[in-house]
Amino acid sequence: MSTHTLAVLVENSPGVLARVASLFSRRAYNIDSLAVGPTENPDISRMTIVLNLEGHVLDQVMAQVYKLVNVIAVSEMPTQSTIHRELLLVKVATSQLDEVLAIVARFGAAVVDEDADVITVEAIGESAHIEGLLKALTPLGIKELVQSGLVALERGAAALSDRTLSAQGISTLHEVGTQADYQN
Amino acid sequence: MAKEITGASSLVKSLEAAGIDVMFGIPGGAILPAYDPIFDSTIRHILVRHEQGAGHAATGYAQATGRVGVCIVTSGPGATNLVTPLADAAMDSVPLVAITGQVPSAAIGTDAFQEADIRGITMPITKHNYLITDPADIPRAIAEAFHIASTGRPGPVLVDIAKDALQKMTTFNYPKNIQLAGYKPRVEPEAEAIRDAAALIAQSSKPVLFVGGGVIKANAHKQLMRLAELIGAPVVTTLMARGAFPDSHHLHLGMPGMHGTVAAVTALQKADLLITLGARFDDRVTGKLSSFAVNAKVIHADIDPAEIGKNRFADVAVIGDLAHTISALIPAIEKEFKKAEPDLTLWWKQMGSLRATYPVGYNQPEDGSVSPQYVIERIGAISGPDSIYVAGVGQHQMWASQFLKFEKPRTWLNSGGLGTMGYAVPAAMGAKVGMPDTTVWAIDGDGCFQMTNQELVTCALNNIPIKVAIINNESLGMVRQWQTMFYEGRYSNTSLHSKRIPDFVKLADAMGCAGLRCERTEDVDAVIKEAMSINDQPVVVDFRVFRDAMVWPMVAAGSSNDDIMIARGLTPDWDSQEL
Numbered sequence: 034m035s036t037h038t039l040a041v042l043v044e045n046s047p048g049v050l051a052r053v054a055s056l057f058s059r060r061a062y063n064i065d066s067l068a069v070g071p072t073e074n075p076d077i078s079r080m081t082i083v084l085n086l087e088g089h090v091l092d093q094v095m096a097q098v099y100k101l102v103n104v105i106a107v108s109e110m111p112t113q114s115t116i117h118r119e120l121l122l123v124k125v126a127t128s129q130l131d132e133v134l135a136i137v138a139r140f141g142a143a144v145v146d147e148d149a150d151v152i153t154v155e156a157i158g159e160s161a162h163i164e165g166l167l168k169a170l171t172p173l174g175i176k177e178l179v180q181s182g183l184v185a186l187e188r189g190a191a192a193l194s195d196r197t198l199s200a201q202g203i204s205t206l207h208e209v210g211t212q213a214d215y216q217n
Numbered sequence: 218m219a220k221e222i223t224g225a226s227s228l229v230k231s232l233e234a235a236g237i238d239v240m241f242g243i244p245g246g247a248i249l250p251a252y253d254p255i256f257d258s259t260i261r262h263i264l265v266r267h268e269q270g271a272g273h274a275a276t277g278y279a280q281a282t283g284r285v286g287v288c289i290v291t292s293g294p295g296a297t298n299l300v301t302p303l304a305d306a307a308m309d310s311v312p313l314v315a316i317t318g319q320v321p322s323a324a325i326g327t328d329a330f331q332e333a334d335i336r337g338i339t340m341p342i343t344k345h346n347y348l349i350t351d352p353a354d355i356p357r358a359i360a361e362a363f364h365i366a367s368t369g370r371p372g373p374v375l376v377d378i379a380k381d382a383l384q385k386m387t388t389f390n391y392p393k394n395i396q397l398a399g400y401k402p403r404v405e406p407e408a409e410a411i412r413d414a415a416a417l418i419a420q421s422s423k424p425v426l427f428v429g430g431g432v433i434k435a436n437a438h439k440q441l442m443r444l445a446e447l448i449g450a451p452v453v454t455t456l457m458a459r460g461a462f463p464d465s466h467h468l469h470l471g472m473p474g475m476h477g478t479v480a481a482v483t484a485l486q487k488a489d490l491l492i493t494l495g496a497r498f499d500d501r502v503t504g505k506l507s508s509f510a511v512n513a514k515v516i517h518a519d520i521d522p523a524e525i526g527k528n529r530f531a532d533v534a535v536i537g538d539l540a541h542t543i544s545a546l547i548p549a550i551e552k553e554f555k556k557a558e559p560d561l562t563l564w565w566k567q568m569g570s571l572r573a574t575y576p577v578g579y580n581q582p583e584d585g586s587v588s589p590q591y592v593i594e595r596i597g598a599i600s601g602p603d604s605i606y607v608a609g610v611g612q613h614q615m616w617a618s619q620f621l622k623f624e625k626p627r628t629w630l631n632s633g634g635l636g637t638m639g640y641a642v643p644a645a646m647g648a649k650v651g652m653p654d655t656t657v658w659a660i661d662g663d664g665c666f667q668m669t670n671q672e673l674v675t676c677a678l679n680n681i682p683i684k685v686a687i688i689n690n691e692s693l694g695m696v697r698q699w700q701t702m703f704y705e706g707r708y709s710n711t712s713l714h715s716k717r718i719p720d721f722v723k724l725a726d727a728m729g730c731a732g733l734r735c736e737r738t739e740d741v742d743a744v745i746k747e748a749m750s751i752n753d754q755p756v757v758v759d760f761r762v763f764r765d766a767m768v769w770p771m772v773a774a775g776s777s778n779d780d781i782m783i784a785r786g787l788t789p790d791w792d793s794q795e796l
Contacts, residue, residue: 044398047348052340059341096523102345102365105399198401205401206394209360211236212284
């Protein structure tokens with residue numbers, strides 16, 4: 034078993050997240066993390082899906098995802114040349130405030146809200162970075178935390194949108210036939 | 218400015234523009250607006266008795282004709298009653314368009330009367346689906362639905378339309394082109410894959426053409442014949458592919474799988490190359506996957522890239538329409554064969570011996586009752602290979618696949634993937650509607666028949682004269698067979714008492730059909746001929762058959778194909794075979 038990150042471009046149509054989630058559930062692929070958001074193209078959303086599975090299953094997962102009509106492109110993000118980021122918001126007790134602030138500084142995190150009893154810390158980074166910060170903060174009293182799914186972008190000029198059919202010069206315009214045409 | 222019409226009229230005009238001639242359905246509250254313009258349409262609407270019947274009828278129509286089958290039902294229970302036929306069509310790659318009414322858009326999500334989230338429910342069992350709340354979207358959704366259902370790997374597409382979208386005014390404009398950014402099924406195979414496949418075929422001394430239902434979907438049976446005769450390899454046809462290659466052909470070893478012939482099962486097991494055409498390595502064919510065809514390389518040709526490597530690793534994957542793929546393979550193989558043609562003599566000696574030694578057969582019941590296999594065999598012999606045969610699911614289905622002789626594609630319809638009991642009567646109805654001049658036999662079990670027989674009323678009222686042979690062993694026969702084999706004959710809840718209740722002859726009569734009964738072997742031919750002579754109404758024949766007949770050969774579920782049994786506790790005499 035190993036961890037793989039998939040980037041998926043989908044049409045911004047109703048129910049598309051449910052389609053992808055339903056597929057993963059039905060085929061018993063476990064999702065570690067999933068993040069969805071808009072892209073440079075308002076008609077297209079991008080999902081970043083982190084999976085833990087056997088290598089040979091990955092091709093099958095990608096083929097099944099791509100088979101969904103609303104999915105425009107699927108790609109595995111190369112581990113080495115990809116920027117991975119997660120977002121953490123965490124409320125920490127202020128009883129040992131100096132130590133909290135020292136950790137926040139050491140991890141390059143930021144304080145984004147303060148209260149008499151808790152401060153809210155924001156951190157952005159790779160999974161290991163976020164995990165390290167949480168490990169350091171845990172003994173100081175974490176009241177609540179929320180984490181985003183991982184998002185990933187390949188370094189350099191390469192873009193997932195280059196892998197869509199239309200970017201490859203393949204027309205996605207389909208001629209509408211009638212029953213007679215379908216019969217061959 | 219185009220004339221304004223209702224969304225409902227736009228729907229019916231869209232269906233007319235798609236070129237359909239028939240649809241199967243039942244009206245209800247949410248779909249009611251659509252039924253007003255249907256009243257005036259040239260499209261024939263067949264009013265079924267249960268929505269499941271509408272779905273299977275559309276499937277039977279599609280499988281018999283190659284066209285898209287269409288069904289139309291209302292929201293909530295109407296739509297959920299379509300779930301089984303949609304799942305069935307998805308498993309067997311049948312092109313369907315299902316139209317469902319939905320509650321008005323303002324009521325969606327409120328648990329309104331007859332509301333069901335049919336788009337959500339059917340996501341995993343359709344190729345694609347839509348929820349339409351704006352009447353302006355109707356023509357495009359219908360055009361896309363037909364295109365998606367019928368191209369690439371065929372499948373069911375559901376279009377759910379909110380009632381207010383049917384009622385509101387809109388303009389009708391059926392698109393000539395549609396934009397589907399993520400949908401472009403590959404038709405032409407890659408030249409490199411064709412070359413690699415041809416090279417493997419030229420090197421193989423034990424090849425098998427492993428033919429699946431995709432060959433029939435692709436209308437590639439003629440190309441398959443040329444390919445088979447070029448290679449000279451044994452051909453096996455899966456349950457979904459019966460008829461893709463003539464049973465009478467000398468290269469044919471029959472059906473592989475759980476109830477396949479010894480020769481077909483063993484050919485796959487012992488092959489050094491599987492030339493897989495539109496088959497998906499279903500568990501009913503492979504048996505225990507880890508022991509399936511362990512020495513074989515695999516060429517996997519399919520239109521669906523997601524089938525490649527799903528169950529079995531493919532050494533060469535050829536993605537494309539099978540008619541194109543096979544047409545491209547033939548010259549590539551001819552080129553390879555000019556260098557060296559493989560010698561299949563030894564392979565044929567082995568397979569020919571198995572085929573001769575272990576044909577499918579059956580024993581006459583010792584108690585003098587009628588053999589179910591005999592009944593099915595005689596129906597096939599008397600009605601002939603031009604008829605369409607539609608089976609339910611269970612023992613009678615397997616016997617039909619074994620003892621009917623198929624010579625042509627689209628003459629064998631059954632529920633292969635989902636295994637839907639109750640498929641036969643409505644699917645036969647749909648097949649007869651699509652092929653009115655062809656004799657259509659439903660070979661059904663007494664259990665299956667009691668699930669969907671009400672569609673015989675539809676047949677009787679709409680001049681759809683199908684013939685139904687009930688293979689009445691008063692049991693859920695296949696389940697009973699498993700109880701015999703694996704549960705020490707503890708027949709828990711498999712006795713249906715259908716030789717006592719219901720009286721199928723009276724039931725047929727009550728539904729406007731001719732009802733016949735056959736209880737003696739010597740009457741079988743005469744009763745079949747009598748059924749053949751009745752063409753002005755549906756016919757139901759109650760064939761009362763031997764209860765304890767079993768389907769052989771059999772590979773028990775989860776077992777290796779190497780452990781095929783030709784009768785209870787009896788395996789082929791492998792020592793006498795040179796394998």
